[in-house]
Amino acid sequence: MRQSEDAGLFKGYSIIPGAFDELISPQGVPRPDFLRLLELLGSRSPDEFTRIQALAERALLNQGVTFSVYSDRRGTERIFPFCLIPRLVSARDWAHLERGLEQRVRALSAFLDDIYGEQRLLAERPELRDIILGTSLYLPHLRGVRPPGGVRIHIAGIDLIRDGQGTFQVLEDNLRTPSGVSYVMESRILSKRVLPEVLEQARVRRVDHYPAKLAETLRATSPEDPERSTVVVLTPGPYNSAYFEHSFLARTMGVELVHAADLYVEDARVFVRTTRGPRRVHVIYRRIDDAFLDPDVFRPDSLLGVRGLMKAWAAGNVTLANAPGNGVADDKAVYAFVPDFIRYYLGEEPVLAQVPTYVCAREEDRRYVLEHLEELVVKTVDEAGGYGMLMGPQSTREEREDFRQRILAEPRRYIAQPRIELSTCPTWDGATRQVVSRRVDLRPYILTSPQGSWVLPGGLSRVALRAGSYVVNSSQGGGSKDTWVQKETA
DSSP states (O other): OOGGGOOGGGTTOOOOTTSOBSSBOTTSSBOGGGHHHHHHHHTSOHHHHHHHHHHHHHHHHHTTOEEEOTTOTTOOEEEOOEEEEEEEEOHHHHHHHHHHHHHHHHHHHHHHHHHTTTOHHHHHOGGGHHHHHTSTTOOGGGTTOOOGGGOSOSEEEEEEEEOTTSOEEEEEEEOSOOOOHHHHHHHHHHHHHHOHHHHHHTTBOOOTTHHHHHHHHHHHTOSSOGGGOOEEEEOOOTTSTTHHHHHHHHHHHTOEEEOGGGEEEETTEEEEOOTTOOEEEOEEEEOSOGGGSOTTTSOTTOSSSOTTHHHHHHTTSSEEESOTTTHHHHOHHHHTTHHHHIIIIIOOOOSSEEOOOEETTSHHHHHHHHHOTTTEEEEETTOOTTOSEEEGGGOOHHHHHHHHHHHHHOGGGEEEEEOOOOOEEEEEETTTTEEEEEEEEEEOEEEEETTEEEEOSSOEEEEEOSTTOOOOOGGGTEEEEEEEEBOOOO
16 A cells, blocks of 8 residues: 555555455555445554454354354364454445346346256257256256246345456355355454444445345235245254354244244145134245255155155245255256356356356366366366365366366366455454455345346355455355445435
8 A cells, every 4th residue: 555545453454466455445445435444444453453353253243143064074063254344345336237237147047947948958959967956956847847936046145256357246146045144244243333333434335124024025925825934944943054044034023933844734735823723824944955845856865855845846835945956957067057147148248257167078178177186276066165176276286187187087176266366355364464465256136026126235254264365255264245235326
């Protein structure tokens, strides 16, 4: 930064060469949209910021804002790491993202309707058949089933990154049970509590109406009159890594949080057991994977699902959000073709860019990947949370050889992408009591009802807390930031 801005909390802050810093330009001056925020936060001293960051972390602990990591053998829950310095998105950038996200969900919805319907795309482009139908996430026995209300993607979480030039690019589509939105709202509550005057003067759009919007969206797809519909959140239970979020959403929507044992199916209708007797259920926001939904159809050993649930759904008597079978659209190999889907189904050019992707199922792509493993990021198509990845530029010879053999054995399971220099955000480092530059991504949430889509003005900004790291997942040492979307100026 230039000396004139080099004061207070941001003293000594430096950006990573080649990365797009969200707050500071390459010339070391604040971006014009965010100058006011920098002044407001920059006036704080490190001592003062240490105190309010500690207050925020204590509040997270007291409120039980935690998550657990399956790979952690201790099975303990952790406080979700949180940095009080927000990530800002200008009104102009957000308007662009809204258009692109709404377009992408519209195209993915059309794709799912087609793949579980006529399969017109596969008839016209047979070279995609093996890639699309070859994923384990495609459920062929659901073909011909039309979900109640006609909506398949009620809740989407689409991961975005920003490249070295500042261009937003889609990194991943999450159309099954995207998580993290509860942390968005909890982060905003913390910001309001410890930075009220900064939040007010930065003119930030609200996010606290998400639960009401979600409830409205779910009821709008009910097979019954929305006013008379019963909505529940179905959770696998407290041992699930996202249990905090399940209970948070049920509580804030004002609906019941239920386990499989609370539900039963009779005459293709779903009921919940209550102290006043059984009550019909019309909409289930299910937070369990397809494979566990119904032991009569999927895994027979599932204790998390409800027998007969799929029959009730196929009969149109209950809405399941999101619809079973959506996984085919967020398989990482299918992702590579989403720009084609936008052109094919909508007749439009994609608003949002996405990361170039090599699909190892294709011979030419596979050959290139095997010859350039040192340069690429290799991903397993059905893994999430940063697992099943090879970060080529940071890998060892042994790790690359391991992935080479894996790709050769099961090419359909792998894709590869160039490593994108993620954008960075000023982030508080409690150990050094300094603001440092750390890489971030962004997961906005899109709700869709028969009336159309709505994008939450904000999202989960995940941050790689370790110096030099590109991995932002909380399960791998990442944290979060509040995402402040600025209001449009009058």
